[in-house]
Amino acid sequence: MASPKMLKLHEVLAEIDMSRAAFYRMRARGQAPRLRKLPNGQLRVSRADLDDWWENCGQSAA
Incomplete structure (x- = not known):
């Protein structure tokens, strides 16, 4: 199993x-x-x- 992609803070x-x-x-x-x-x-x-957070941001704006 591959390890999850981890982003550096500056990338985020x-x-x-x-x-x-x-x-x-x-x-x-x-x-x-x-x-x-x-x-x-x-x-x-x-x-x-990060992807989950983006998805939740869209839901709270609606």
Whole structure:
């Protein structure tokens, strides 16, 4: 089984066209995709989590 695609935070921010500060404000409100911290301290977001988050954003706007 292949491991899930993990995106770097700057890749996520570029894809959703959002600043780091805005992302962290959303995260503080519990409205951002789940971040995972690697043992080396780097942050990642799984492709599946980001896709689910995008889908839920569209539903809440309707």
